Amino acid sequence: MNKNNLETILIKIFKKKGLNANHAKICSNALINAEQVGAYGHGLSRLKMYCDRIEKKLINPRPNIRIKKISQSITCIDANNSIGFVAADIAIKKAIQNAKKTGIGLVAIKNSGHYGLSGYYAEQAVKKNLITMIYTNAPPAVAPYGSSKSLFGTNPICFGTPSGSKIPFILDTSISMINRGKIRVAARNNKKIPVGVALDKFGNPTTDAKKALQGVQLPIAGFRGSGLAWMVDILSGVLTGSNHAGRVKDPFDNFSGPQNIGHLFITFKTNLFVKNFNSRIKENIKIIKKLPKIRGVKKIMYPGENKYIRYKMNSKKEIKISQIIKKDLEILK
Amino acid sequence: MNKNNLETILIKIFKKKGLNANHAKICSNALINAEQVGAYGHGLSRLKMYCDRIEKKLINPRPNIRIKKISQSITCIDANNSIGFVAADIAIKKAIQNAKKTGIGLVAIKNSGHYGLSGYYAEQAVKKNLITMIYTNAPPAVAPYGSSKSLFGTNPICFGTPSGSKIPFILDTSISMINRGKIRVAARNNKKIPVGVALDKFGNPTTDAKKALQGVQLPIAGFRGSGLAWMVDILSGVLTGSNHAGRVKDPFDNFSGPQNIGHLFITFKTNLFVKNFNSRIKENIKIIKKLPKIRGVKKIMYPGENKYIRYKMNSKKEIKISQIIKKDLEILK
Numbered sequence: 001m002n003k004n005n006l007e008t009i010l011i012k013i014f015k016k017k018g019l020n021a022n023h024a025k026i027c028s029n030a031l032i033n034a035e036q037v038g039a040y041g042h043g044l045s046r047l048k049m050y051c052d053r054i055e056k057k058l059i060n061p062r063p064n065i066r067i068k069k070i071s072q073s074i075t076c077i078d079a080n081n082s083i084g085f086v087a088a089d090i091a092i093k094k095a096i097q098n099a100k101k102t103g104i105g106l107v108a109i110k111n112s113g114h115y116g117l118s119g120y121y122a123e124q125a126v127k128k129n130l131i132t133m134i135y136t137n138a139p140p141a142v143a144p145y146g147s148s149k150s151l152f153g154t155n156p157i158c159f160g161t162p163s164g165s166k167i168p169f170i171l172d173t174s175i176s177m178i179n180r181g182k183i184r185v186a187a188r189n190n191k192k193i194p195v196g197v198a199l200d201k202f203g204n205p206t207t208d209a210k211k212a213l214q215g216v217q218l219p220i221a222g223f224r225g226s227g228l229a230w231m232v233d234i235l236s237g238v239l240t241g242s243n244h245a246g247r248v249k250d251p252f253d254n255f256s257g258p259q260n261i262g263h264l265f266i267t268f269k270t271n272l273f274v275k276n277f278n279s280r281i282k283e284n285i286k287i288i289k290k291l292p293k294i295r296g297v298k299k300i301m302y303p304g305e306n307k308y309i310r311y312k313m314n315s316k317k318e319i320k321i322s323q324i325i326k327k328d329l330e331i332l333k
Numbered sequence: 334m335n336k337n338n339l340e341t342i343l344i345k346i347f348k349k350k351g352l353n354a355n356h357a358k359i360c361s362n363a364l365i366n367a368e369q370v371g372a373y374g375h376g377l378s379r380l381k382m383y384c385d386r387i388e389k390k391l392i393n394p395r396p397n398i399r400i401k402k403i404s405q406s407i408t409c410i411d412a413n414n415s416i417g418f419v420a421a422d423i424a425i426k427k428a429i430q431n432a433k434k435t436g437i438g439l440v441a442i443k444n445s446g447h448y449g450l451s452g453y454y455a456e457q458a459v460k461k462n463l464i465t466m467i468y469t470n471a472p473p474a475v476a477p478y479g480s481s482k483s484l485f486g487t488n489p490i491c492f493g494t495p496s497g498s499k500i501p502f503i504l505d506t507s508i509s510m511i512n513r514g515k516i517r518v519a520a521r522n523n524k525k526i527p528v529g530v531a532l533d534k535f536g537n538p539t540t541d542a543k544k545a546l547q548g549v550q551l552p553i554a555g556f557r558g559s560g561l562a563w564m565v566d567i568l569s570g571v572l573t574g575s576n577h578a579g580r581v582k583d584p585f586d587n588f589s590g591p592q593n594i595g596h597l598f599i600t601f602k603t604n605l606f607v608k609n610f611n612s613r614i615k616e617n618i619k620i621i622k623k624l625p626k627i628r629g630v631k632k633i634m635y636p637g638e639n640k641y642i643r644y645k646m647n648s649k650k651e652i653k654i655s656q657i658i659k660k661d662l663e664i665l666k
Contacts, residue, residue: 070436070605070606071435071436073406073435073436073437074436074437074605076605076606102404102406103403103404103406103407103439104406104407104437104439106436106437106601106605108605108606110606131567131568131572143624144621144624144633145633146626146627146630146632146633146634147621147624147625147626147627147630147633148624148625148626148627149624149625151620151621151624157561159564161567169563169567171560171561171563171564173557173560173561177554203627220553220554220557220558221510221553221554221558223636224506224553225553225554227504227506227635227636228490228504228506230502230504230621230635230636231492231504233617234464234494234502234614234617235464237617238607238610238613238614238617239464239603239605239606239607239610240606240607241606241607244613244617245616245617245620245621246620246621266599268439270572272403272407272409272439272441272572273403273409273441273443273572273573273574274571274572274573274574277571277572280571280577281567281571283578284566284567284570284571284577284578287484287578287579288477288480288484288563288578288579291476291477291480291481291482291484292480292481292482293479293480293481294479294480294481294536297479297480299479300477300478300479300480301479302560302563303556303560303563
């Protein structure tokens with residue numbers, strides 16, 4: 001489908017659900033971006049879920065978002081159960097503003113929901129020539145090290161920086177072996193998932209996406225990955241006043257209340273300590289790209305490069321809509 | 334050896350090398366702490382190396398450390414090739430001061446050297462009831478994803494927070510499968526290292542610590558771990574004005590110049606967004622500790638807990654000094 005047509009449909013759907021025109025546009029942009037970068041688990045596959053949650057009054061289509069200034073650098077946002085995209089859009093803009101003013105910005109959000117890709121917000125800060133670190137928690141998916149029960153979300157760690165070229169350096173990595181979104185897409189399409197990324201509910205290895213969703217995802221690097229997930233839960237949940245310790249509800253399965261997810265945005269200027277950051281990072285990347293490669297590797301890529309290339313390619317093409325999504329759009333619009 | 338006796342010897346050694354009494358004490362404290370927490374790769378096994386580098390004028394025993402205030406929150410430190418412990422001690426104190434004053438602190442150091450354990454500095458901030466994130470780069474040890482050559486250091490990611498109990502939550506994890514310090518200790522003691530943590534210089538898996546030191550260490554989680562290492566190199570190297578992209582010299586093997594390592598310290602208050610952080614984090618930890626355990630696990634531990642227990646146990650005992658270290662101390666004192 002043509003991007004503009006899809007946008008028109010999405011905006012119509014969100015407006016029908018009660019969002020104002022501006023918020024509907026923010027949501028539509030985020031979903032289309034996810035499709036275009038190939039992060040299908042964060043794109044249209046979630047549209048029906050968002051609509052269901054608005055319908056059930058678990059996402060507030062007309063939120064009264066409160067922005068509290070703590071200092072010139074620090075801001076606290078209560079999202080009032082807005083859809084995550086809208087809260088995160090306000091927050092990253094505030095974090096950019098604060099960093100531009102004082103060198104560093106710290107913005108916390110509580111009472112928010114799933115906001116899609118952290119990297120999407122990181123890009124906005126990087127475009128304004130800032131470094132950014134973004135944390136969000138998520139519903140239980142990964143078992144803490146030593147436990148047999150899921151509690152941590154896939155809790156992504158996101159870091160973005162200008163790269164000295166037009167392709168931003170955006171590391172956006174969940175601490176699970178695989179993104180939950182990817183398992184979800186596999187489950188919806190009856191596809192298998194790789195070996196070694198998840199256990200079923202009995203603790204046995206599985207490649208069945210549906211069984212994996214009922215079971216436990218494995219963290220990267222054992223105790224280390226578990227520790228990183230815990231860090232993200234503390235930064236985005238405990239610190240911000242949001243749900244934490246496994247209390248963030250799964251947006252697809254649990255309609256017993258709003259998610260109350262927390263996000264934390266840190267931003268700072270690149271020229272605080274050196275005058276030539278852009279040429280320094282450019283040199284850094286150049287040196288690493290020139291290293292000898294292992295067999296079969298043509299190019300050493302930095303985080304975000306692949307996604308950017310996918311985006312550029314996809315943005316010239318029509319957006320592919322699966323049969324399931326087509327049905328969702330028909331029903332919702 | 335009795336702790337006080339060891340301290341006397343260490344201070345004597347550092348003073349003999351030209352450090353002032355205060356700096357000698359800071360170095361001695363850091364080394365003894367590393368021994369007591371069981372991080373032998375960051376303890377006395379490095380003493381001779383530090384002394385050699387002072388001798389060769391690669392570490393400046395009488396540095397003129399310049400502290401530049403960028404704002405109430407942000408400080409830039411030029412360590413003038415001081416021993417890393419001294420620069421980091423000043424930096425964490427400054428980062429604590431800034432956060433206490435404005436809610437958030439950001440301190441960068443350039444022209445520094447190896448400073449031991451990041452967690453040691455994190456503890457200081459946590460004791461002052463702050464959350465902290467600390468980054469440092471290190472000599473080449475880990476190959477970027479896709480490359481056959483080491484370039485990233487083991488570049489630790491460190492995160493500390495008050496835990497609501499007397500044992501601080503300190504995640505201090507290198508992004509390599511194993512700490513380089515541990516490989517060094519194994520090499521000095523002719524012990525083997527585990528399978529799957531390193532390759533020899535020909536790219537073959539090895540359990541020989543000496544061969545591993547000449548080869549490549551493996552990052553955690555492939556592209557993800559490589560990306561995290563890259564992030565740390567950018568934050569502590571590129572941003573601060575320090576060496577980066579593999580230019581940090583190995584302190585044991587490379588005497589062609591100072592290391593010019595960079596460090597970055599971020600600190601912030603726990604009560605910026607919630608009033609009851611301590612009870613919230615206490616509850617978070619309690620819930621996670623109560624999860625069902627996998628077979629063979631008695632207790633779910635949070636990062637830093639094990640180290641604290643080791644420290645408490647070891648601080649009641651004499652400090653064990655190996656034959657090699659005994660010889661070092663005899664020669665140096």
